[in-house]
Amino acid sequence: MKIGFIGLGNMGSPMASNLLKAGHELVIFDLVQASVHKLLQQYPGKVSAAPSPKLLAQGGLDLIITMLPAAQHVKSVYLGGEGLLASITPKTVLIDSSTIDPQTAREVASLAAAQGNVMLDAPVSGGTGGAEAGTLTFMVGGAESDFHQWKDVFTKMGKNIVYCGASGNGQVAKVANNMLLGISMIGTAEAMSLGVSLGMDPKILAGIINTSSGRCWSSDTYNPYPGVLENVPSSRGYTGGFGADLMLKDLGLAAEAAKSAKQPIPLGSLAQQMYQTFSLQGHGGLDFSAIINLFRKK
């Protein structure tokens, strides 16, 4: 099976590496030449570089995977005369693992289907750590039979491969989950800050919340209060992890999707504004749990 891989950023590079480690041969493309060269050197004889998405598409590949920063890049890589859709053969299957708005995902998939190409949207969660360890979660939208046929490829890069329903639903699941994550994280940050301000020990408070109805991933697995958990960003100066500006991006996607669906999201929207404020104050590069610093007393 010949696989193309476009988009070798922090997430895409380790994903491509895991496919190579699993024995697949890849044709790769990225605008950043250094990313391309690194893989060429690491896996000599197993990787070749394409000079453009168009030429990559003309290579008669079985599968092309894309991992791009935002919807505008997906449109640019897939559509138009220089895009993938214009040059692939009917047998080429397309998997887009970018996190983008569901509307765009559905538009592109529908154009692919119109010309007879199978396409799956498959955004991931798990961060760069999960990408490197090959333990990502893939949320996959598209026809169920296509999902089952291509599930094996995902298992080379991830651990939980979840079918979410028709085209675009992978993006929907991601945006809904991450919006709730953003809300829970701020909620946990508020609850921890409030309790400690009122005199409680943060570890005892977290212990109570984690066995009570306030329990959530943000409290029991990724607590934002320094010192409560080891090996999480809050205990190493909010470095590593999932950046505040990435959470801001996902909350922006949620707001956009909610607007198009005429669906109110009052807390999701306020969470977006708080991350926007935090970013404006210069902290967008910290882990997203650092949002606690927007309002924690020192």
Added chain:
Amino acid sequence: MKIGFIGLGNMGSPMASNLLKAGHELVIFDLVQASVHKLLQQYPGKVSAAPSPKLLAQGGLDLIITMLPAAQHVKSVYLGGEGLLASITPKTVLIDSSTIDPQTAREVASLAAAQGNVMLDAPVSGGTGGAEAGTLTFMVGGAESDFHQWKDVFTKMGKNIVYCGASGNGQVAKVANNMLLGISMIGTAEAMSLGVSLGMDPKILAGIINTSSGRCWSSDTYNPYPGVLENVPSSRGYTGGFGADLMLKDLGLAAEAAKSAKQPIPLGSLAQQMYQTFSLQGHGGLDFSAIINLFRKK
């Protein structure tokens, strides 16, 4: 051991019953005579009624437990010439299981301590179901030695008995946890509504959230979207459970505590306003997960 019990509402009555079932004898008081009579009839020979808190206090009891609706009732029962503090003996231990603001809890406990009486604040979670089944969680504030000495009594009424630190910290833990619960519930309601609006099946969406970073008690144990879980209020017309107006009360306590601590709680505060709006629209008697109806498309 002779125990007094004041406050026989929806929570207090089953708590007192569980003490009686465990073999304790009780002296009880409530303004509602029907509640008093019911216990007298159910446990003949083991319960006696006191005509007032003052006379109950004069009975030389080892322990008095109070379970009252709000801080004003706690002040009225404990303080002043007709209150408990004025009439108890030095050996009487006081346990207040009401959910009130930490400041009031600390004031009353400090007055008790000043006259030599041990007092613990011990608010509960688990609802009327937990009160009846004897599976409540008690969050206890006070001296650690006193906690250990009286822990046994709590086990007759609850399952998880958690020490939270110094006086008032039981209330702090409860208020922090329940604020986070209110936020998570609305967050889950927004995420579920958004996902379904955008075309996802609610059970699949909940399944994904529950194994991802959006996971929380409100999604995996008490999901507000109808049909996702069996035996929760959302699947029986939002009846039973924990009333929206009780959540509103707890969010009000959080707001008050946050104001006194000069601690911002942006999401907690917006959650309070949303429950206030929901209550104003006439739905305060529904389970608190019904908040999803404030903004769910039908």
Added chain:
Amino acid sequence: MKIGFIGLGNMGSPMASNLLKAGHELVIFDLVQASVHKLLQQYPGKVSAAPSPKLLAQGGLDLIITMLPAAQHVKSVYLGGEGLLASITPKTVLIDSSTIDPQTAREVASLAAAQGNVMLDAPVSGGTGGAEAGTLTFMVGGAESDFHQWKDVFTKMGKNIVYCGASGNGQVAKVANNMLLGISMIGTAEAMSLGVSLGMDPKILAGIINTSSGRCWSSDTYNPYPGVLENVPSSRGYTGGFGADLMLKDLGLAAEAAKSAKQPIPLGSLAQQMYQTFSLQGHGGLDFSAIINLFRKK
């Protein structure tokens, strides 16, 4: 001077009428034939209908004014092979009075400029009442010399013609003003509801606010509390005026523009969510001051 006019909805029709009353001859286009016929009948000999924007554009007009519902319609009318830009002559000046996002306004104006056509963005405020009376406010973006050259045309349709700066700034001014309007309206609704709940007479309260630091257009000119002012929507069942769903649209434009500018708008964003909720509850057709009913006690 030959003028083309595209978009004959609730706002466009009276605007076109006022140009006709002022003696101009018009070539008109709208997808709704009834709107076209109505003007043809009312002003025989002074109006002619074009079968498409393209054919209208080919008529060698001096000026084309467009008044369309949203950015997608503006793109569709201006761009592509069937659009205005592809068929107008270099001397044709373009004025877009639609309310759309500043980005799209700038994109289209920049394409026009690239082919040598002058374009102004000129969104209005004043509602259908102002459109009929010819008292609209025009907020105009574009080159200052072009503004002065074409100012006279605006005065046939409006009273205040304000120059806002470079291209797109008309839209910026409108979106900023209307976001503040949405916030002030909800703020006034909250303040009036709170005061009345606490026992004040609404007229006395409004009188005090209107001479104090809370004074705003929403309180002194368009008060949302029934009975405070005569001849405003709140005193006639919230009919007429500026619809809640139009305010929702403008707040959505503000949110989009803020996101693109990385600018937090916490209150603007919450206002948007409240109007979205109000719309979901079925009240989007009422005047926007009816938002007070979301939370007013009756």
Added chain:
Amino acid sequence: MKIGFIGLGNMGSPMASNLLKAGHELVIFDLVQASVHKLLQQYPGKVSAAPSPKLLAQGGLDLIITMLPAAQHVKSVYLGGEGLLASITPKTVLIDSSTIDPQTAREVASLAAAQGNVMLDAPVSGGTGGAEAGTLTFMVGGAESDFHQWKDVFTKMGKNIVYCGASGNGQVAKVANNMLLGISMIGTAEAMSLGVSLGMDPKILAGIINTSSGRCWSSDTYNPYPGVLENVPSSRGYTGGFGADLMLKDLGLAAEAAKSAKQPIPLGSLAQQMYQTFSLQGHGGLDFSAIINLFRKK
């Protein structure tokens, strides 16, 4: 007429001075001796100091005016064995100009009435500048006949003397107005920041808003964007004016009053949280228009 004056802070001192300048003789009290001495020196022979509120109350005064920081001080000065109510004669009229919650104002006035003393609540707006210039606005609650009988005294200290209705309504008017002021100020700050981020000149934008539906006191009289208006805090580094922490106090009073009235105030409540955040970040001492710095790009 003999007048007592209690509370000689930033507001009380100039108010007392204006009464003295108008020819009244005063008996004064404040815990801060320096404030007392200053007046004694400035107006020799016209002022005497009382060693306690109780002794001041026993002086057989016609009128006592109080100007205190918060409800707890009002309770402490008026109630209990050492308080004013216990020692005044029936003819003494009481005016409280403190800004406190309406509930407390009504409680104290009702206790005064029960023993036959007339009491008016009369909070002010206008800041220290207005107090010094004698141009304060007084919002007065109480019996209308009492208002008219004592209106003259207010005119020595203020310019607009407004009758707000029954007891407590002065406080209601103040809290409602100032909540709307806080909302409008943040709304103006958001609108100005958004417009400028998108490329507009701040003076042009303010000019448009001030003649449009977004017009409000915060935009046309006290614009928070530096350089738009002269002689306002935003054009002198946000010094002087009305402190952010005072706005925070008033928003806290609004939240408390709203909670007691079961009245939702979503924007008012978010404004409170934003000022709390601003204060936590160390800026509570700046003028309240400095809130724009929470989210303005530099």
